Amino acid sequence: MFTRKRVRLLLLTLALMLSGFALYLDITVRMKFEGKRWAMPARVYARPLELYPGMKLRADQLALELAMLDYRVSAEPKIPGSYRRRGDEFMLLTRPFDFWDGAQSSLSLQIDFDGARLGKLTSRDTGQKVTLARLDPVLIGGIYPAHNEDRVLVRFDEIPPHLVKALIAIEDRKFFTHHGFSLRGTARALLSIMSGGGIQGGSTLTQQLVKNFFLTSERTLRRKFTEVIMSLLLELHYSKEEILEAYANEIYLGQDGNRAIHGFGLASHFYFDKPLSKLDTVQAALLVGLVKGPSHYDPRRQPARALARRNLVLQEMRKLDYLTQAQFVAARSSPLGVVEKAPEGTSRYPAFVGLVHRQLRRDYREEDMRSEGLQIFTTLDPVAQVSAERALASRLTQLEKDRRLPPKSLEGAIVVSSSQNGEVQALVGGRDTRFEGFNRALDAARPVGSLIKPVVYLTALQRPDTYTLATLLDDSPLILRERGTPVWEPQNYDKEFHGQVPLRVALANSYNVSTTRLGLALGVNRIMNNAQQLGIERELRHYASSLLGADSLSPLEVTQMYQAFASGGFRIPLRAIREVLAADGQPLQRYSLSVEQVIEPGAAFLVTHALQYVVREGTAGAVKKYFSSDLDLAGKTGTTNDLRDSWFAGYTGDRLAVVWIGRDDNQPINMTGAGGAMTVWGEMMSRLDPDPLAPPIPDNIEWAGIDSTTGLRADENCPGIVKLPFIRGSAPTETAPCANPAPARSLKNWFRRLFE
Amino acid sequence: MNTRFFYLVIVVITTLLSACASLYAPTPEARPVSVNNAVLALVDAARKDNANGKPDAAVATLERALRIEPRNPVLWQELARLRLQQGQHQQAEGLAARSNGWAGEDKALRAENWRLIGEARLKRGDHAGAQAAFDTAARLVTE
Numbered sequence: 001m002f003t004r005k006r007v008r009l010l011l012l013t014l015a016l017m018l019s020g021f022a023l024y025l026d027i028t029v030r031m032k033f034e035g036k037r038w039a040m041p042a043r044v045y046a047r048p049l050e051l052y053p054g055m056k057l058r059a060d061q062l063a064l065e066l067a068m069l070d071y072r073v074s075a076e077p078k079i080p081g082s083y084r085r086r087g088d089e090f091m092l093l094t095r096p097f098d099f100w101d102g103a104q105s106s107l108s109l110q111i112d113f114d115g116a117r118l119g120k121l122t123s124r125d126t127g128q129k130v131t132l133a134r135l136d137p138v139l140i141g142g143i144y145p146a147h148n149e150d151r152v153l154v155r156f157d158e159i160p161p162h163l164v165k166a167l168i169a170i171e172d173r174k175f176f177t178h179h180g181f182s183l184r185g186t187a188r189a190l191l192s193i194m195s196g197g198g199i200q201g202g203s204t205l206t207q208q209l210v211k212n213f214f215l216t217s218e219r220t221l222r223r224k225f226t227e228v229i230m231s232l233l234l235e236l237h238y239s240k241e242e243i244l245e246a247y248a249n250e251i252y253l254g255q256d257g258n259r260a261i262h263g264f265g266l267a268s269h270f271y272f273d274k275p276l277s278k279l280d281t282v283q284a285a286l287l288v289g290l291v292k293g294p295s296h297y298d299p300r301r302q303p304a305r306a307l308a309r310r311n312l313v314l315q316e317m318r319k320l321d322y323l324t325q326a327q328f329v330a331a332r333s334s335p336l337g338v339v340e341k342a343p344e345g346t347s348r349y350p351a352f353v354g355l356v357h358r359q360l361r362r363d364y365r366e367e368d369m370r371s372e373g374l375q376i377f378t379t380l381d382p383v384a385q386v387s388a389e390r391a392l393a394s395r396l397t398q399l400e401k402d403r404r405l406p407p408k409s410l411e412g413a414i415v416v417s418s419s420q421n422g423e424v425q426a427l428v429g430g431r432d433t434r435f436e437g438f439n440r441a442l443d444a445a446r447p448v449g450s451l452i453k454p455v456v457y458l459t460a461l462q463r464p465d466t467y468t469l470a471t472l473l474d475d476s477p478l479i480l481r482e483r484g485t486p487v488w489e490p491q492n493y494d495k496e497f498h499g500q501v502p503l504r505v506a507l508a509n510s511y512n513v514s515t516t517r518l519g520l521a522l523g524v525n526r527i528m529n530n531a532q533q534l535g536i537e538r539e540l541r542h543y544a545s546s547l548l549g550a551d552s553l554s555p556l557e558v559t560q561m562y563q564a565f566a567s568g569g570f571r572i573p574l575r576a577i578r579e580v581l582a583a584d585g586q587p588l589q590r591y592s593l594s595v596e597q598v599i600e601p602g603a604a605f606l607v608t609h610a611l612q613y614v615v616r617e618g619t620a621g622a623v624k625k626y627f628s629s630d631l632d633l634a635g636k637t638g639t640t641n642d643l644r645d646s647w648f649a650g651y652t653g654d655r656l657a658v659v660w661i662g663r664d665d666n667q668p669i670n671m672t673g674a675g676g677a678m679t680v681w682g683e684m685m686s687r688l689d690p691d692p693l694a695p696p697i698p699d700n701i702e703w704a705g706i707d708s709t710t711g712l713r714a715d716e717n718c719p720g721i722v723k724l725p726f727i728r729g730s731a732p733t734e735t736a737p738c739a740n741p742a743p744a745r746s747l748k749n750w751f752r753r754l755f756e
Numbered sequence: 757m758n759t760r761f762f763y764l765v766i767v768v769i770t771t772l773l774s775a776c777a778s779l780y781a782p783t784p785e786a787r788p789v790s791v792n793n794a795v796l797a798l799v800d801a802a803r804k805d806n807a808n809g810k811p812d813a814a815v816a817t818l819e820r821a822l823r824i825e826p827r828n829p830v831l832w833q834e835l836a837r838l839r840l841q842q843g844q845h846q847q848a849e850g851l852a853a854r855s856n857g858w859a860g861e862d863k864a865l866r867a868e869n870w871r872l873i874g875e876a877r878l879k880r881g882d883h884a885g886a887q888a889a890f891d892t893a894a895r896l897v898t899e
Contacts (some may be wrong), residue, residue: 050824052794101816134792149882253884420826421819426823568857579816590812593835595850601857696827696857 002641013266022229030237032213033246042360042374043351045137046382047423051111052132053121056689059088060111061383066092068138068382070278080106088113097136100377100579100587103250116689138382139275139327141347146744152265154276156245161275162322163264163284164244170288170314171203176240180206180231183273186224199525206231208291209247233296240529253287254294256342259399261294271299273339281323282331282332285313299338301647307336314434351429352380354439355556355576373583378576379423379538381416384688388414388426389433391684392470396431396661399679403670411664413440414678415559416657421593422563422572425655427556445538445552446645446662450510450673451638452549454565454607455531456519457507458599462530463522464730468503469606470711472666475514480544488544490516493639493672504610504710504724519547535571535599549638558649561629565634566651568695569604570595601698602727606694608634609725615650619674623650626682631692635681637673644668646676653691657681700728707736715739776778789830795821799834811842829865836872845876852876867896 018193049065051057066083074082097104099278108124121130127448142152168175174182181204203211210230234243253260254270261270267287268276279287286312289309299306311332318328335370347353356378366375368442406433416426429439437636438444460467475498479486490512492498498512507516519527524547528540540551553561556574563572572595580589599607614620620635627633635650646661646669659677663669669676705721707714712720718738724731789799798821805814816834825831832855840848852869859865873888 050794050820051826052792053792054792055824101813131797353782359769418823418826421822567854571852587812590816592815593822594847596846597853599849601853696860698857 012618019256022233025226025229026233029210029213029233033234033238037570040142042376043139044143044356044376044378046139046140046349046378046380047425048097048134048256048377048432050132050134051109051118051121051130053118053129054548055118056116056691057118058116059090059234062090062111062113062118064383064386065135065138069095069136070275077108078360092668094133095136098136098585099134100375100581103711104134104609109133110161124697137377139380139473140349140380140382141353143353143360143376152263152269152276153249154245154263154265156241156248158277159245159248160277160279160284162247162281163279163288165320165322166281166285166288166313166317167244167291169320169487170313171208171323172203172587173320173683175205175279177242178204178235179189179230180204180233180235182508183621186228203227204231206234206243209243210234210248212247215303233512233554247471251291253290270342270345271338281327282310282314282334285317285331286310286336289313299336300340303336308724310336324346328574341707348387348434349427350434351439351441352378352385352424352576354429355424355442355734358442359576359591360580361394375581375583375585377427377579379418379578380576381425382429384416385426385686387687388416388428388657391680391687392428392659393431393433395676395680395683398475399661399671399676403658405669409663410661410669411440412659412661412677413444413555414657414680414684415441415555416655416684417559417563417574419563419566419654419656422574423565423578424559424574424576425577435501440608440660441555443554444660444664445557446660447550447640448553448558449638449647450512450642451547451558451636451647452531452551453507453510454611454636455534455561456515456527456547457523457606457610458565458603459505459530460503460518461610462600462603463728464602466520467503468726468730468732469502469610469724470706470726470732471503472500472711473503473506473514474517475499475501475511478513478517480516482544483541490548502708504613505618506707507610508614508616510614510619516544516547520544529711531561533571535573549640555658555660558647558660559656562649562651562656562658564598565604566656567595568608569597569599569601571598572596572613589733602700605695605698605701606725606727607638608693611636611650612693619672620648620650620678622674623648623678623682625685627690629692631690633690633693635678637678639672642668643670643672646671646678647673648677648681650678650681650685650687651693653692653693655685655688656729657685659684697725701725702728702731704731706732707738712736713739763803788834789834790821790825790828792825795825795831796826798824799831802834802838806838806841814838815842827858829855829860829862829869832858833865833869833872835870840879841870843879845879847871847874863899865895867893870896 029168061084071083071452077083077091077093080093080095083090086716092109092111094107094109096106109130110122110124111118113240121133122128185203207227210227249263251266252260252262252482253264254268256270261267264287265276268274269289272279272283286299286306289306289312296302297306297309312348314323314328314331317323323331342486356376392412392414396412409620411430413430414426414428417424417425421709427441429441474601475661478490492512493510501511501514523546526540526541527544531540536553536557538553538557540546544548553611560574563574564570575591578592579587582588612632615623615633615635621639625636631652633650635648638647644666647659649658660682661669661671661676703723703725705714706712706724707718708720708722713732713735718736775835798817802814802817815835815838822831822835836848836851836855840850842894851893852872856866856869859869861872862880870889870893874886874893877886877889
């Protein structure tokens with residue numbers, strides 16, 4: 001009796017302990033699972049391409065966009081995300097997409113091009129004209145946890161079905177029907193342990209996942225027992241899809257130095273340099289084959305083993321009829337297809353994503369950005385980005401050859417924005433565009449040289465009573481003695497002095513001496529404050545040498561400053577983000593267009609006119625050869641002391657771009673702005689079909705014929721007459737000697753001069 | 757206090773006057789917003805959004821239209837009006853100024869922009885600035 005009671009008590013205690021243990025395991029495993037599951041990164045998208053009749057778009061640009069979107073070529077597009085191209089005709093079935101302002105379902109479109117424009121846009125279902133359609137946006141990257149291991153997390157519906165099939169075929173055929181563990185497998189494992197052999201295989205995917213959570217590989221009975229319980233518990237709480245999704249993101253698939261490759265998403269980039277969704281069956285089979293032993297079957301080091309393993313996976317798929325015999329035969333004989341060198345990062349545009357990250361950090365806590373699965377819609381224009389990257393890479397290589405510089409010694413950065421709304425369309429942080437390291441577009445602050453000069457001339461032109469485009473400036477030798485600084489004698493690039501030069505000519509030829517003299521007359525403080533007013537936030541020094549660009553700015557800051565010129569006098573904060581959505585698709589934040597007038601329209605117009613003259617007649621003349629027609633674009637070259645930095649900032653009717661070239665160690669590169677950065681700018685812009693620059697003429701602008709040598713009023717008798725814009729009332733009234741004087745006027749002037 | 761009241765009276769009178777004047781000027785709506793159907797569709801959508809109490813959506817849609825036609829002064833003005841309605845006075849003023857930049861010879865459109873600028877300044881308490889803007893509007897209408 002007594003013993004029976006004791007046994008019962010013992011059993012009860014045991015049961016209690018057991019259920020306590022199970023509860024403990026339950027909590028642990030759920031916490032682990034939830035922790036992994038919700039670590040979805042923010043997804044970053046490019047701008048969606050808008051399609052409408054008459055838009056500026058070439059057939060090849062559409063093809064490039066579709067390739068980046070991974071649209072498949074198909075003779076008869078029937079699946080969303082496929083298209084057919086015949087010359088300039090496209091048949092296209094778009095993917096449905098949930099935009100921030102609503103969902104767009106899949107559209108069946110016929111697109112015809114008319115040269116550089118989209119000609120007709122028709123619905124293939126109804127035959128009706130379509131006024132406006134959007135393609136889904138290109139996914140350009142994610143913002144991932146900052147642990148040592150990065151991941152490319154995928155959702156279940158993003159895992160290619162053939163990968164799931166391969167996984168089922170080789171690892172766990174009953175995955176969709178079992179309850180977490182297989183009796184036979186476990187029994188076999190137990191037998192194996194008892195006979196002293198340790199656990200040999202026999203794990204379901206669920207068990208493998210549990211094992212991965214706890215990262216120890218001890219092979220004991222207790223371990224096996226916990227694993228089975230936990231697997232059961234997981235199956236109890238979560239669906240098969242959820243478990244498979246966690247597995248796909250967790251499984252260890254390789255090693256890159258000290259970086260562990262976890263998950264099929266990252267492995268897909270690591271081995272194939274492609275997103276997971278783009279893998280075909282053969283590639284998926286290889287990744288699945290790696291599960292068994294990533295280092296043993298390493299396709300880069302052990303290609304023969306990897307091939308055999310992959311073909312085994314394919315064979316298992318064939319057995320289950322996942323592949324037809326023909327598919328199997330074809331698949332078996334295809335190469336591994338692994339890229340030789342693992343790519344540096346997972347985003348194709350890490351520099352741009354870097355800017356997005358920085359702008360987000362102003363508004364979100366770092367953890368929120370990582371943990372909530374935000375969707376971030378950016379302003380990136382992949383076509384502009386690709387043009388910028390290619391132009392920089394090809395020009396730098398060519399420049400090194402032409403100038404006998406060591407290969408790979410030059411570096412560069414580019415920022416491209418929309419001149420009208422300040423959206424950053426492209427950003428290149430260095431010539432190795434996949435490298436996630438030093439982002440020169442944001443972080444390389446370099447002396448800007450002559451790029452600062454337009455601010456000096458703006459400050460002058462804001463005083464129309466004293467300065468106009470025709471005003472003669474003094475470009476004779478200048479000696480500067482400032483207290484506490486050595487005597488300074490600014491020199492021109494050509495080492496000559498040019499006497500009296502018209503203001504616009506001094507800017508066009510980037511004369512240092514006359515600019516310094518002008519700047520000193522206006523006041524350095526005033527000019528530097530003006531630069532700040534245009535959007536420079538960094539503290540600027542107020543030395544005389546600042547007038548010639550001794551202050552350092554990043555390409556992004558220069559872009560912000562020139563944005564005010566390109567937009568006709570408005571400060572428009574540069575934006576890389578349009579919208580942020582929460583994981584559930586609810587809008588979290590909009591980044592709206594913001595404009596503030598900081599330059600009076602007349603003065604802004606004069607500066608743009610002067611910068612157009614830089615291209616027409618001045619230091620930037622050679623950029624014209626990149627364009628077949630006259631775009632009348634505006635630009636400014638910049639070169640710094642000892643030719644260390646080569647800059648060009650310029651704008652067309654639709655885009656503003658700033659290019660910098662230099663060396664990371666700041667050694668001379670023997671290149672002017674025109675010889676280096678400007679050629680990158682020209683090559684890039686020429687691929688983007690720029691709009692001509694035709695700024696609207698403000699109300700207070702009038703035009704007058706001017707004799708270019710004297711800066712006085714001219715008429716058709718003057719050989720060197722130019723028509724120039726002036727703020728109303730500021731044009732010179734005095735006539736040049738070459739012109740027929742209007743008697744009354746010149747008499748009046750004669751009196752006026754007498755009293756002045 | 758007295759001068760402030762004085763200003764207010766003037767401003768109210770001028771506003772009324774310019775409102776009367778605008779009866780004779782072609783209303784902004786008389787000018788077709790665009791010849792581009794895509795832009796027209798977006799403007800319609802934005803107006804509907806706003807009428808349905810979704811001004812933020814309307815702003816987003818107008819910005820979308822502006823990406824297609826960044827030089828269309830009517831779009832800039834429409835956005836300025838929305839911002840004014842939302843109480844974003846400084847933005848309204850900047851956007852109306854931007855519209856003026858592209859308005860060219862369209863005096864009615866420019867007068868409307870100046871009225872928007874005037875109202876924005878008034879709401880910000882800049883009475884003298886508001887007055888100057890209303891004056892410009894009135895001058896444009898009578899010219």
